[in-house]
Every structure is written in C-alpha cells, then in structure tokens.
Amino acid sequence: MRRWAPWLAAAVALIALPFVYHDPYPVHILILVLIWSFLYTSWSMMGRFGLVSLGHGGFMGIGAYVTALLWNYLHVSPWIGIPLAMLAAAVAAVLIGYPCFRFRITGHYFALLTLALSAIVLQVITATRDFTGGSLGYTPERYDGGSSIYAVQFLGKQTWYLIALGIWGVALLIRYRVERSMLRYALEAIAEDEDAAAAAGVHVTAEKLKITVLSAMMTAFAGALYCQYQMFISPDTVSGIGVSLQMVFAAVVGGLYVPLGPTVGAAITILLTETLRISFGTAAVGWDNLVYGTLLVLFIIFLPQGLLGSVLAALTRRPAPAR
Amino acid sequence: MFDIFDIYLLEALVNGVLLGGVFALLALGLNLVFGVIDVVWICYAELIMLGMYGMYFLYAQYDVPFLLAALICIGGVAVLGVVLHIAVIQPLLGTPPINQLLATGGVLFFLQSAATVMFGIDFRNLGIRLPVLEVADMFISYARLLAFGAALAGMVALYLFLARSYTGAAIRAIAQDRQIMPLMGVDSRRIYVITSAIGGALAGLAACLLVLQYDVQPFVGLTFGPITFLICVLGGLGNMIGGFVAAFLFAEIISVSGLYLDLEWGYVFAFGFFVVLMFFRPQGLLARRS
Numbered sequence: 187m188r189r190w191a192p193w194l195a196a197a198v199a200l201i202a203l204p205f206v207y208h209d210p211y212p213v214h215i216l217i218l219v220l221i222w223s224f225l226y227t228s229w230s231m232m233g234r235f236g237l238v239s240l241g242h243g244g245f246m247g248i249g250a251y252v253t254a255l256l257w258n259y260l261h262v263s264p265w266i267g268i269p270l271a272m273l274a275a276a277v278a279a280v281l282i283g284y285p286c287f288r289f290r291i292t293g294h295y296f297a298l299l300t301l302a303l304s305a306i307v308l309q310v311i312t313a314t315r316d317f318t319g320g321s322l323g324y325t326p327e328r329y330d331g332g333s334s335i336y337a338v339q340f341l342g343k344q345t346w347y348l349i350a351l352g353i354w355g356v357a358l359l360i361r362y363r364v365e366r367s368m369l370r371y372a373l374e375a376i377a378e379d380e381d382a383a384a385a386a387g388v389h390v391t392a393e394k395l396k397i398t399v400l401s402a403m404m405t406a407f408a409g410a411l412y413c414q415y416q417m418f419i420s421p422d423t424v425s426g427i428g429v430s431l432q433m434v435f436a437a438v439v440g441g442l443y444v445p446l447g448p449t450v451g452a453a454i455t456i457l458l459t460e461t462l463r464i465s466f467g468t469a470a471v472g473w474d475n476l477v478y479g480t481l482l483v484l485f486i487i488f489l490p491q492g493l494l495g496s497v498l499a500a501l502t503r504r505p506a507p508a509r
Numbered sequence: 510m511f512d513i514f515d516i517y518l519l520e521a522l523v524n525g526v527l528l529g530g531v532f533a534l535l536a537l538g539l540n541l542v543f544g545v546i547d548v549v550w551i552c553y554a555e556l557i558m559l560g561m562y563g564m565y566f567l568y569a570q571y572d573v574p575f576l577l578a579a580l581i582c583i584g585g586v587a588v589l590g591v592v593l594h595i596a597v598i599q600p601l602l603g604t605p606p607i608n609q610l611l612a613t614g615g616v617l618f619f620l621q622s623a624a625t626v627m628f629g630i631d632f633r634n635l636g637i638r639l640p641v642l643e644v645a646d647m648f649i650s651y652a653r654l655l656a657f658g659a660a661l662a663g664m665v666a667l668y669l670f671l672a673r674s675y676t677g678a679a680i681r682a683i684a685q686d687r688q689i690m691p692l693m694g695v696d697s698r699r700i701y702v703i704t705s706a707i708g709g710a711l712a713g714l715a716a717c718l719l720v721l722q723y724d725v726q727p728f729v730g731l732t733f734g735p736i737t738f739l740i741c742v743l744g745g746l747g748n749m750i751g752g753f754v755a756a757f758l759f760a761e762i763i764s765v766s767g768l769y770l771d772l773e774w775g776y777v778f779a780f781g782f783f784v785v786l787m788f789f790r791p792q793g794l795l796a797r798r799s
Contacts, residue, residue, distance in 0.1 A: 238607045285788045293606050294549045298742045299787060305735040306780040313773030427735060431551075431614045438611065472625030472727075475618045482615030486608050487600045 200351060204344045213343045215460060219452050220350035221412050222436070226448030227357040228404035229433040231364060232397055234442045236292075236377040239398075240430040241282060241300030242405050244307035245275045247425025249406030250413040251311060251318060254326045257337070259317070264338040268410045275406030276399045278303065283398040287391040290380065301427060308426040323420030326413065338414050346415055353411065354449070357404065361445050364397070373397060435482045441492025450494045517768060523649060525764030529757035530657030531718070535737045536744070536752040537664060538711030542590075544747030545684045545704040547606060548598055551613045553712060554734030555620035556593075560586040560716025561725040562624065565633050583713035590709020591702055598705075599698075617730075624727035632724040656718040663714055664753070667707070680704055684747070736776070739783050759783075 204213045229242050252271035256262040262270075282303050286296055311318050318324055329337035333345070340346055364370055372393040375383035384390050413419045422428060432455070440451025459474040466473070489496050539553050550556070560582050567578035597616060601609045641648050671677040682690045683700050691697045723729055740759055744751030762782055763775035 236605070236607070238611065282784065291787075294543075294610055294746060295742060297607065297610055298549065298738045298746075299784075301735060302739055302780050302783055305739075306777060306784070309773050309776045309780065313771055313777055427731065431618065434611055434614060435618070471630075472622040475622035476626060479615045479617070479619030479622065482618065483597055483612050486612045486615065487597070490604070490608065 201348070204347045210343050213347055215456060217343065217346050217350045217415065219449075219456050220347075220354040221408060221415065222456060223449040223452040224350075224354050224357045225405060225408040225412075226433055226436045226440070226452050227354075227361055227445075228401050228408060230437040230442050230448045231361060231404070232401045233434070233437055235373040235397065237394065237398065238297050238434070239300040239401075240297050240427065240434070241303035242401075242433050243304035243425045243427065243430035244278065244300075245303075245402045245405040246409035246412075246429060247304075247307040247311060247421065248275045248278060249409030250419045250424045251324070252406075253410040254324055254413050254419060255317065257326050263336050264410065264414060265336070268338075268407060271410050272403040272406045275402045279399045279402035280395065283395050284391070287394040287398075292380070301430070304426050304430050308421050311421040311425060318421075321421055323418055323423075325418050328417070339417070349411075350415075353407075358445055360400075360404070364400075365445070369393060369396060432478075435478055437492075438490075439481060439485050439492055441495030441498075443491060444495045444498055447492050447494045451492070454493070518765070520648065521764045521768040522761065524653065525761040526757065527650065527653035527657045527760075528764055529760035530660040531653065531715075531722075532736065532740055532756035532760050533753050534656065534660035534663055534711070534715050534718070535733060536740045536756055537660070537667065537749065538708040538715070539737060539741050540744070540747055540749050540752045541667070541711070542704060542708040543741065544749070545680055546594075546598065546701050547687070547747075548609045549613070549738070549746070550593070550708070551610055551734075551738075552593070552617040552620055552730075553708075554730030554737060555617050555624075556586055556589055556709060556712040557716045557719065557733075558624060558725070558727065558730040559589065559620060560713045561720040561723070561729065562628060562633075564717055564720045565635060565725050569633070569635050579714075579717040582717055583710050586713030586716060587706045587710040590705040590707075590712065593709075594702060594705035599701075621727050621730065628727065630726060630728075632726045634724045635720055637721060650722070652718070652721040655721065659714060659718050663711060664749075667711070667749075670707075676700075676703060736779070739780065743783055743786060 203216070207213070225242075225246065229239070232239055249268075249271045252274050253264050253267040256267040256270065257264060282300060285291070286299055291299060312320050315321075326339075329339050333340045333342065340349075372383070372388045375386065375388055376390055376393060380390055409424055412424065436451030436455050437448045438451070439454060440449065441447025455478065458477060462474050462477075485492065491499060535554075535557070539550060542548060542550055542553075563582045563585055564578055567573040567581060568575055573581070593613070593616060597612050598609055601612055640651050643649075671681055679690075679695050679700055680703070682693075682695060683697055687697070719733075723732070736759065740755045741752055743759070744753070744755035759779045759782075762779045763772070765775075766778045767775040
C-alpha cells in the first residue's frame with residue numbers, strides 16, 4: 187500500500203489540476219503535451235526495438251483525415267469513425283510492413299520505405315483537394331455549435347484535459363504491458379540479430395508486424411483525437427516527413443528506452459515552441475525548429491539515451507551511499 | 510487516347526525523359542555518398558536549397574556572371590558536404606547506421622529553419638526566363654534540356670573519375686570492403702571526406718540547374734527531397750546505374766499521369782509504384798537474384 191501512495195497522490199494531483207487552476211491557456215498547453223505524448227509513445231513502441239519508421243506521419247494523417255471526412259460527408263460519429271480510421275492505418279501498416287519484414291528490409295531501407303508512406307498520404311491529401319481542402323487544411327463541422335458526446339466535440343478545456351490524461355495513461359499502460367510480454371523478448375532478440383532470433387524459433391515477420399500494427403493504430407487514434415481537439419488539420423501538421431521527424435526528435439530527446447521518455451520529449455518541445463512564440467512573437471518563426479535540429483544532432487551524438495534516460499541511468503548507476 | 514502519335518502524349522514522354530535527367534542528377538550525389546560511406550543524407554535536398562539561395566544571391570543580388578556564380582556555388586556546397594561529414598557523420602560512424610540517418614534529419618530541420626530565419630519565407634527567383642523550345646509542335650523546356658545535359662555530363666565525369674583516377678579507385682575499393690581496405694593502406698577518413706566533397710559538389714550542380722526551374726524558398730527541399738530518396742532506394746541504394754534507370758521510370762510516370770490528371774496524382778502513382786515494386790524487388794531494381 188505504501189508503495190502505491192506516491193503514484194496515487196500524483197494521479198489525484200494530475201486529475202485535480204484543471205479544477206484548481208482555471209487559467210485556460212496552461213490547460214491548453216497541458217492537453218497538447220498529453221496528446222503529443224501519446225503520439226510519441228506510440229512511435230517509441232517501435233523505435234525502441236530499432237524499427238525506425240518515418241511513416242508515422244502517414245498513420246497520423248490517416249487517423250485525422252478519415253475520421254474528419256467520415257464525419258463531414260457521411261455523418262458517421264467519431265465513435266465509429268475513429269475505429270475505422272485505426273483499421274485503415276492498420277491496413278496501411280500491414281501493406282508497408284509485410285514486404286519489409288518478409289524480405290528483411292531493415293535500417294536505412296526500412297526508414298526510407300516508410301518515408302514513402304508519409305509522402306503518399308501527404309500527396310493524396312493534397313491531390314484530393316476538392317474533398318480535403320488540400321494544403322489549406324480541413325475543419326470538422328461543429329455539432330449544433332456545442333459540446334456533444336456523440337460527436338466527440340467538447341467546448342470545455344477541462345473535459346479535454348481529462349480525456350487527454352486518460353488516453354495518455356492508457357498509452358503508458360499499453361507500453362508497460364508490452365514491456366512485460368513475450369513480444370518484448372522476441373523483438374529484443376530480433377533487434378540484436380535477426381538470423382539468430384529466427385533460428386531460435388522467433389517468427390520474425392509476425393512479431394514485427396504485431397508491434398507495427400499496434401503502433402500504427404495508436405498513432406491513428408492520436409491523430410483523430412488531435413483533430414477532434416484542435417478542430418483543424420492541415421496536411422503539413424498531421425502528415426509528411428516533417429511530422430515523422432518530429433516524432434523521432436521528441437522520442438530521442440526525451441529518451442527512447444524509458445516509459446516516460448516520450449512524454450518528457452513532448453513537454454520539452456511544446457514548452458520550447460510556446461516560450462519562443464510568447465517571448466518573440468512572429469520574429470520567432472523558424473527559431474524553434476533551429477533549436478530542435480541542433481538538439482537532435484547533439485543528443486544523437488552525445489546523449490543517445492535521451493534526457494530522462496540519461497538521468498535515470500545516472501541515478502541507478504550511482505552506488506548506495508556508504509553508511 | 511493512347512494513340513502513339515498523340516502529340517501531347519509524345520510531349521509528356523519527352524518531358525519525362527528530361528525530368529528523368531534532373532532526377533538522375535539529384536540521385537547521383539546521394540547514391541555516391543551512400544555507396545561509399547554507407548550513410549543516407551536525409552538533408553541532401555536542403556543542401557541543394559542552400560545552393561539555390563547561393564545562386565540567387567550571387568546572380569540576382571551581386572550581379573556575378575552565371576557561370577562564375579555556378580562554380581562558386583558548387584564549391585560552396587562541396588564545403589558544406591565536408592562540414593556535414595566532419596561535424597555530424599564522423600562522430601557517429603561507429604554507431605548503428607540509423608543514428609546517422611536521424612542526425613542528418615536534425616540537420617534537415619536546422620538548415621530549413623536557418624534559411625527561414627536568415628532569408629524569410631518569400632519565394633525568390635533569378636529572374637531569368639529561359640525560352641521554351643518548339644520542336645515539331647511540341648513544347649520543351651529549355652531549362653530542363655540544360656539540366657538533362659548537365660546531368661549526363663556530371664555522370665560521365667563522375668564515371669571517368671571513379672574509373673580512371675587513383676583516388677577514384679580507392680573510393681571504389683572502400684565501397685567494396687570497408688574493413689579490409691584500410692589494412693591495404695587506404696586512408697578511409699580521407700576517402701570519406703573526398704566523397705562527401707564530391708557528393709556536395711553534385712548537390713551544388715543540381716542547385717545551379719534547379720534554380721532555373723523552381724523558385725527558392727526554405728521548404729523547396731521538400732518538393733524534391735522525398736522523390737530523390739525513393740529513386741535511390743528503388744535503384745538499390747548505392748547502385749548508380751539502378752538509380753539512373755529508376756529516375757527515368759519515376760519521371761515518365763509523373764510526367765504521363767500529370768498529362769491525364771493532376772501533377773500530385775503523378776507523384777501518388779510514382780510512390781505507389783515504388784511500394785508495389787518493393788514487394789518484388791526489395792533489394793532494388795537491378796539487384797541480382799540470390
């Protein structure tokens with residue numbers, strides 16, 4: 187019981203936060219951090235096993251656009267639209283993943299092949315501009331101008347905060363379950379040596395496909411939720427190489443191998459962007475990415491375990507103080 | 510509609526060949542760097558973008574003659590390639606290759622936003638309007654013809670360099686066996702730096718020609734970056750002849766579908782074609798069956 191007490195206290199504090207502290211702007215930032223944390227966690231589920239995908243921009247775009255298009259044109263509630271979008275992302279993941287894993291495409295080849303997926307999604311969204319608005323972006327229709335559970339649209343920031351907090355918790359739980367499963371051992375063996383793992387009886391293609399489909403569906407879910415919260419999506423913010431690299435960046439900077447690493451990455455990136463925007467206004471355009479790019483290079487060279495990963499490693503490495 | 514004498518189809522095909530030359534030129538430097546150093550420069554298109562800015566400032570702002578400006582540009586981007594190699598790739602050579610790819614992804618962000626901060630997001634062009642050739646009722650872009658010619662010349666020059674010169678032989682040797690050649694007295698660090706310089710110079714050459722066709726802006730790299738990588742992968746990373754064939758295949762698909770539908774659909778078809786082909790030839794277009 188005592189072991190759980192600090193976690194319980196942290197959970198209660200997180201849930202109570204927006205009701206004690208009413209200022210809408212910090213709550214908005216927190217919601218964004220939580221949604222993007224979910225997304226970065228989804229990416230890191232693959233990335234931590236050496237499956238570096240640049241196609242997650244594509245999965246996110248599928249999630250966001252399928253849900254929004256179904257809602258606007260066919261009036262399908264997001265309760266059905268989001269699972270359909272996740273299914274579409276899963277199909278895309280199998281289409282791109284199966285040949286890659288079956289033919290042992292790894293490393294650079296895998297990264298560049300998945301890059302093709304983000305590029306395709308981006309171009310399809312732009313090419314079908316009559317339906318999707320192209321690069322001008324797209325807005326799901328407001329349901330009777332207000333909040334509705336049926337339409338998954340809420341005006342209150344507190345509601346969104348609780349939803350984002352909930353799904354973030356679920357993402358951590360999924361990651362925790364994967365870390366404790368046989369899948370993890372299989373994937374770690376594959377990451378070490380594919381041939382040896384196959385010889386030891388690991389079904390390489392099937393295991394890799396499992397984690398890819400899981401990661402893609404989570405990414406699509408996050409994309410759909412991002413769209414429902416922001417009520418505006420554009421091809422550049424939810425798909426393409428930029429978003430894909432952004433996921434890599436946040437996960438690497440926070441720490442790929444520790445559960446809360448992507449969350450730390452999301453907090454750092456969003457706080458950095460917002461701080462620059464508030465202090466310098468429009469003069470800050472470009473500066474945030476300048477800092478990101480530099481940090482990404484420096485982290486990969488000097489701190490490949492990421493910020494949180496390195497801190498935790500330093501804490502556990504230190505011997506217990508002599509008494 | 511598919512009549513072979515259809516003048517529009519013929520024009521699209523010819524333009525596709527010319528576009529293929531541009532793509533082949535783009536893929537050349539990337540393929541060389543990959544084949545020798547085993548590194549993918551994700552920021553390759555952004556090096557070209559900087560080269561295009563260089564051309565713009567030299568030619569349009571400071572009135573440097575075009576050819577001199579082009580030479581300065583090629584040299585400048587070659588230096589950038591060397592800096593990229595020494596500052597980012599060299600410290601990462603011992604780590605998993607994917608780290609190098611991601612680090613150059615960081616450089617991509619850096620260069621894009623550095624250009625945004627320094628030059629703003631305005632579209633700029635040289636103000637040169639090259640004439641359009643009219644051959645047998647077909648309209649052919651002079652800029653593309655020039656790029657096509659330069660691409661061929663660049664390829665021949667690279668081939669001669671690799672085949673005939675001593676350094677070229679060392680580069681080919683390193684590409685074949687990274688472990689043994691240093692034992693044979695080849696200085697791999699020096700070879701890597703030279704290769705990066707040539708890769709950069711080829712990016713600079715591409716920049717000089719692309720600046721005639723595209724307006725410069727910080728994100729121009731995104732318009733031809735992804736397709737360049739796909740061409741290299743389709744040809745088999747590091748396989749220059751494969752890259753050459755893939756460039757023309759892609760260009761024809763884009764050009765011909767652009768005739769019947771929008772240009773974006775051309776790209777969609779090209780990317781789709783790429784994914785389908787990877788099912789059948791995962792090691793690249795010209796890979797030998799093992």
